[in-house]
Amino acid sequence: MEIQLQDVSLDLEFEKYEAKFKALADRKRLQILHLLTKQKSICVCDLSPLIDMPQSKLSYHLKILLDAGLIVKETRGTWSYYGIDENEINGILSDKLCCLFKTDCC
Amino acid sequence: MEIQLQDVSLDLEFEKYEAKFKALADRKRLQILHLLTKQKSICVCDLSPLIDMPQSKLSYHLKILLDAGLIVKETRGTWSYYGIDENEINGILSDKLCCLFKTDCC
DNA sequence: ATTATTAATCAAAAATAATTGATTAATACC
DNA sequence: GGTATTAATCAATTATTTTTGATTAATAAT
Numbered sequence: 001m002e003i004q005l006q007d008v009s010l011d012l013e014f015e016k017y018e019a020k021f022k023a024l025a026d027r028k029r030l031q032i033l034h035l036l037t038k039q040k041s042i043c044v045c046d047l048s049p050l051i052d053m054p055q056s057k058l059s060y061h062l063k064i065l066l067d068a069g070l071i072v073k074e075t076r077g078t079w080s081y082y083g084i085d086e087n088e089i090n091g092i093l094s095d096k097l098c099c100l101f102k103t104d105c106c
Numbered sequence: 107m108e109i110q111l112q113d114v115s116l117d118l119e120f121e122k123y124e125a126k127f128k129a130l131a132d133r134k135r136l137q138i139l140h141l142l143t144k145q146k147s148i149c150v151c152d153l154s155p156l157i158d159m160p161q162s163k164l165s166y167h168l169k170i171l172l173d174a175g176l177i178v179k180e181t182r183g184t185w186s187y188y189g190i191d192e193n194e195i196n197g198i199l200s201d202k203l204c205c206l207f208k209t210d211c212c
Numbered sequence: 213a214t215t216a217t218t219a220a221t222c223a224a225a226a227a228t229a230a231t232t233g234a235t236t237a238a239t240a241c242c
Numbered sequence: 243g244g245t246a247t248t249a250a251t252c253a254a255t256t257a258t259t260t261t262t263g264a265t266t267a268a269t270a271a272t
Binding site: 043044045055056058059060062063075077078079080 | 247248249250251252
């Protein structure tokens with residue numbers, strides 16, 4: 001009984017991290033994260049030319065990162081500004097990935 | 107020129123981590139990793155019933171983890187024994203994931 | 213020797229995810 | 243008010259991954 005309950009909550013953990021790793025499992029999204037580490041926040045219209053990606057595609061990938069809780073969004077007027085969720089990233093990634101995907105490194 | 111070269115090597119980094127995160131982006135594979143943390147090594151035939159997965163499917167998932175460099179394999183006779191690649195896992199995952207996917211925790 | 217077990221691989225089908233271009237709704241600008 | 247810009251969403255297509263059951267090659271056990 002105890003074991004069963006523990007298994008269920010473990011499964012929920014695996015499900016949770018599956019979603020987060022899935023969001024990280026794309027070179028374009030990793031590039032987006034890397035760019036976001038370099039500024040506090042940036043809007044879609046400025047990010048789009050930076051990574052050479054059409055707006056609809058970029059919005060799609062940003063939504064995946066947002067739904068996974070890896071980035072945060074703030075809307076001001078028609079603009080949406082995105083930035084890294086530092087706590088979340090630090091809770092998942094090794095310090096050795098500092099320069100690539102974390103803020104205040106390098 | 108410098109910037110261009112740097113961009114190319116960054117792209118290679120993203121590509122590398124894409125593969126690793128892709129391997130982690132599956133709840134079954136996370137479950138496999140978790141089980142592997144609990145013993146030094148285990149063969150496919152013993153792992154299969156533990157996670158209730160047919161052999162061919164398990165081999166498929168183990169190959170993905172192996173190709174990503176997250177686990178290691180040692181063949182003895184007809185048996186293949188798999189175990190966690192600690193260095194690799196430590197280089198990617200936060201210490202906060204210790205109890206789930208790392209050895210010698212909890 | 214013969215039979216059984218182990219584990220990798222294969223090919224086909226099913227399920228998921230990514231891309232594309234268009235549309236929409238909201239806000240900004242003149 | 244009218245036009246332009248911003249970014250999310252949609253539907254259709256394309257691409258990728260996963261599942262399944264069967265086959266194969268190697269070794270083990272009798």
